[in-house]
Amino acid sequence: MEKNKSIDHQLRATWQAVAKMYNEQAAKHNSTMATAFVLLNIDFEDGTPSTALGPLMGMEPTSLSRLLKTMEDKGAIFREKNPNDGRSVIIKLTDYGKEMREISKGHVYQFNNEVRKHITDEELENFFKVTKTINQLITDKMIYGDDINKQAV
Numbered sequence: 001m002e003k004n005k006s007i008d009h010q011l012r013a014t015w016q017a018v019a020k021m022y023n024e025q026a027a028k029h030n031s032t033m034a035t036a037f038v039l040l041n042i043d044f045e046d047g048t049p050s051t052a053l054g055p056l057m058g059m060e061p062t063s064l065s066r067l068l069k070t071m072e073d074k075g076a077i078f079r080e081k082n083p084n085d086g087r088s089v090i091i092k093l094t095d096y097g098k099e100m101r102e103i104s105k106g107h108v109y110q111f112n113n114e115v116r117k118h119i120t121d122e123e124l125e126n127f128f129k130v131t132k133t134i135n136q137l138i139t140d141k142m143i144y145g146d147d148i149n150k151q152a153v
Contacts, residue, residue, distance in 0.1 A: 047092035
């Protein structure tokens with residue numbers, strides 16, 4: 001199969017281009033795309049339990065812990081005891097973190113708005129339908145499952 005006709009190649013190449021673009025923008029603010037992603041996933045007013053952030057973002061706890069430590073050192077977030085569960089903490093945004101979150105949000109809106117200028121609503125609806133289907137196939141283990149007898153093509 002030609003790589004430009006391979007679904008996984010197109011997904012990976014597109015995501016790498018998007019990630020590079022976002023990292024270039026984040027670097028202008030002495031940040032990274034990963035930091036911006038965390039900022040966007042923390043509730044603006046009430047904060048977010050640290051245990052909820054990993055699943056929200058699809059990150060492993062070790063990677064998230066390192067990232068949160070860096071963000072705390074830079075003054076973007078702070079940790080507060082969870083009043084409902086003394087064993088966990090809530091990650092909250094500092095004023096600086098809120099400012100950086102708004103900048104990140106602006107970049108996401110700008111990207112989405114620019115892409116929407118070049119893609120019809122129908123094309124976008126189909127894109128979302130396709131990505132939802134791919135995600136569902138993977139979640140339901142319908143691609144490989146437990147059948148080890150399938151042959152590569």
